[in-house]
Amino acid sequence: MMSNGKVVYMDNNATTRIAPEVLEAMQPYLTEYYGNPSSMHTFGGQVGRAVETARAQVAELLGAEPSEIIFTSCGTESDSTAILSALQTYPDKRHVIKTKVEHPAVKNLCENLDKLTGQQHRITRLGVAADGTLNLDSYKAALADDTAVVSAMWANNETGVLFPVEEMAAMAKERGILFHSDAVQAVGKVPINMKKNQIDFLSLSGHKLHAPKGIGVLYVRKKTPFVTFLHGGHQEKGRRGGTENVASIVGLGKACELAGKMMAEENTRVRALRDKLEHGLLSSIPKAILNGHAELRLPNTSNISFEYVEGEAILLHMNRHNICASSGSACTSGSLEPSHVLRAMGVPFTAAHGSIRFSLSIYNTEEEVDFVLAKMPEIIANLRAMSPFWQG
Amino acid sequence: MWEYTDKVQEHFINPKNVGELDKPSGTGEVGSLACGDALKLTIQVDELGIITDAKFKTFGCASAIASSSVLTEIIKGMSIEDAAKLTNQQIADALGGLPKEKMHCSVMGREALEAAIADYRGVILPMAQGNVVCECFGVTDLEIIRAIRESNLRSVEDITNFTKAGGGCGKCEDKLREILQQTVQAMATEKASQPKTQRLTTLQKIKKIEDVIEREILPTLKKDGGGIELIDVDGDIVTVSLRGACSRCQSSLTTLKDYVEKKLREQVAETLIVEEAR
Ligand SMILES: Cc1ncc(COP(=O)(O)O)c(C=O)c1O
Ligand code: FES
DSSP: OOTTOOOEEOBTTTOOOOOHHHHHHHHHHHTTOOOOTTOSSHHHHHHHHHHHHHHHHHHHHHTOOGGGEEEESOHHHHHHHHHHHHHHHOTTOOEEEEETTOOHHHHHHHHTHHHHHSSOOEEEEEOBOTTSOBOHHHHHHHOOTTEEEEEOOSBOTTTOBBOOHHHHHHHHHHTTOEEEEEOTTTBTTBOOOGGGSOOSEEEEEGGGTTSOSSOEEEEEOTTSOOOOSSOOSSGGGGTSOSOOOHHHHHHHHHHHHHHHHHHHHIIIIIHHHHHHHHHHHHHHSTTEEEOSOSSSBOTTEEEEEETTSOHHHHHHHHHHTTEEOEEOSHHHHTSSSOOHHHHHTTOOHHHHTTEEEEEOOTTOOHHHHHHHHHHHHHHHHHHHHHOTTOOO | OOOOOHHHHHHHHSOSSBSOOSSOSEEEEEEETTTTEEEEEEEEEOTTSBEEEEEEEEESOHHHHHHHHHHHHHHTTOBHHHHHTOOHHHHHHHTTOOOGGGHHHHHHHHHHHHHHHHHHHTOOOGGGGSOEEETTTTEEHHHHHHHHHHHTOOSHHHHHHHHOTTSSSOTTHHHHHHHHHHHHHHHHHHHHHSOOOOOOOHHHHHHHHHHHIIIIIHHHHHHTTEEEEEEEEETTEEEEEEEEHHHHOTTHHHIIIIIIIHHHHHHTOTTOEEEEOO
């Protein structure tokens, strides 16, 4: 444990802490200002204005118009809404393109489209290279006349690898195909400017950028046709029913404002911490391998495989030192196979079961990185001493 | 996060008997890197057929390491005959239970032990001679049938939890379902052809239940500072109330099902179901 007794939280791609400024902004809307934004009275109306301020804050971070921002309940809802909207817009087109490394929010929706809609779909699952990057030639070849929508993530949650989604969107646009990007991991970590690209739908989730869990956004480009997913009241201009989660919306707005200010720090200080951690681990521990492209990557994520040991065992030993991270091993996923992302990259089994994802945030310190660097070699060495495959 | 018992944590953090014996009498190796867990067990057997030493090396998660560690503790000092009868449930029990998705770790322990004993005896295990049904995890039909029979598995999901078969691409699921059906059917026919135990009247049944509780169950629970009271018997449903330490104990459900129900089924009627009074 760190001398200050605090947890060393390096699992920010799973979720993040709420920024104190965010909590402070939210508080009044959980107490005094409890009105319904749709109400006629001033008491509710002022709450409605807070929602609009938040909308403007989100739009600002994305380089979008406020009217292009729809608040949803989470990243998963945003993903579902976008893809199902596109399919309803083009009832005659039944082809969907996605990558093999999408988050379950996209993956499992696409796997269940036939059951869900009662229609047959053709799904193209784009493979990735060993470093997790996407090949644009195979993407181009997959675009077809009956393609309704492409869904490709901006950044991968497990490896942090970035996809050239802006280029891909332009290629889709040429063929009249709608383009969705799950940017849940990218927002706040890399600059995004929707004025400079042709992406139709973009998903983000509050809890990945220091806002609460259970709030998300779907960006829908102004002229892009849109079909409502959650029918109900006239909230969000009839595009998403349900009384607004006001406090969380306000929090997300504030978080986006902060993210804009912190973007530079994320790409300098946080990146430097990540690099220090990564280089330290790779140099002090034999048979440690970086998963994913070293440069084309989020500044906060490092996914490293420690060969011949198993991820859950590593995590539980880290946990004893109060260090939090994730693993792509089978045992941690609740399934019996290692993560679909690492498998799509062709990471060998010797390494896939022993992968650990470290994901940092602006709240991490150099002291914490040093602490992790001091603990990891022994954890790995002890487990390897126990492994029948380790010839140390 | 998995809910591991203190015992699992203990054996995971401070595993016993890690390593490899120099000149083992028997070696058992099961699992593979691809499967995500593997165990190499070496045993020393003396001229009287007693296992005098055992060491393990395991690649795998916390419950795989804990299962291996506790296995070596259990078998040290055991005769080969007794060790050959060890079940995976006994390994799981020694750990105070395992999450059901992790039962395959205890199965791996038993398989390694069997392989080590077979190596010591110089025989080839029948299990390895079956046909591979699940290619992802290299599980044979014989292993699956055995798991169904021994642990009374009733669904494909159960089979996956105990043997891993079906936990990968899912291609073998139909085959698993078929094996399950056939095995369950075979078990039912075997049971039907067994001589029927005499049917008990309700009064006889209650008396017998009371008797077993008084004679066997209560004294055992009392040793741990617990107690038990019979509340009601309705058909095959036996309602009891756990007292003292048992009622507060986290593993009271395990006590109820694995101990009380098992005893009553053995000694009164196979069909009894024990429930706790609310
Ligand atoms: C890439 C990606 N997409 C979607 C989601 C889902 O977001 P949410 O948890 O808000 O539904 C996550 C987070 O788990 C993610 O990492
Ligand atoms: S063959 Fe059984 S899960 Fe793939």
